[in-house]
Each structure stands twice: as C-alpha cells, then as structure tokens.
Amino acid sequence: MTPNQTRDLMRKAVPYARKYLKGDWGIRMSMALREMVICHFLRQPLTAQNLEILLAKGCSIRRICKHYGASRHQLLRLANE
Template sequence: MVLKDTNNVMKKAVLLAKSLEGDWSARMKIALNNVYIDHYLSQPLTREVIEKLLLKGMSFRRIKKHYNVGMQEISSLLAK
C-alpha cells in the first residue's frame, strides 16, 4: 500500500467506527479490519492476498465464495 491508499483506508475506517457503538479503540479495530478486508478483496487472487486475508481473520470458505474458486486452487497458490 502506498501513502494515498493508507489515507483512504483510514478515512473509511474512521467513518465506519463513528457509526458503531462502544469503546473507541474496539470500534476502530473492527472498522480497520473490515476496510482492509474490503481492500484486499478488490485485488486479484494471489498468494499474498490470501495470506493477508487469513491474517485479518477471513475464512477459507468466504475467500472461496468471493473469488468463485475451489479449495484446490487456494491450496495450490499457498503451496508455492
């Protein structure tokens, strides 16, 4: 990510966090995870994208459903 992308992510996360209720740090953490996941889902399917999505807590099932691929394709990308 470049600086411009980071600024856009933070702007979106702050807007989302303001709409949630509760502790600010918890709201911001949830909002940042959601915005990062949306950002990575807009990119083509690569090993790096899959690893980053898994680190953010996204499941294999949701990745498969979003990209319309099978588990074998995801496993072959991760095995490389």
C-alpha cells in the same frame, strides 16, 4: 500499501465505525480498520501473496472462496505454489 492508500482506508473506517459498530471507540476503530483492509485486498486479484495477507488479517477461507468463486482445493493449490 502506500501512505495514500492507508489514509484512504482510515477515511473509510471512521464513518463505518460510527454507523455500524457500537462500544468502545478504540475497539470500534480497530475492527473497522481491519474490515477496510480486508475489503481493500479483496478488490485485488487473487494471488498467493494476497491470500496470505487476507488470512493474516483474519479473513476466513469461506469468505475468500465466496468472493473469488474458488474452491478450498484451488486456494490450497495456490498457497502451495
């Protein structure tokens, strides 16, 4: 990600943390930033690299399958290529 993309994600994460999350500010911001990063990569086309990044960031296989309309078997095939 470029610095501009990171800056944009932070700008989106702050209002998200204020509006939808409760508790300690540091924890809210880390959760909001992780969610914004996942949303950013879900907007990208599905590739093996993006799949690895999404899984590393904590996105579930179920969420990826629902978003892209793919089955788990298709994701496994993509990951093994």
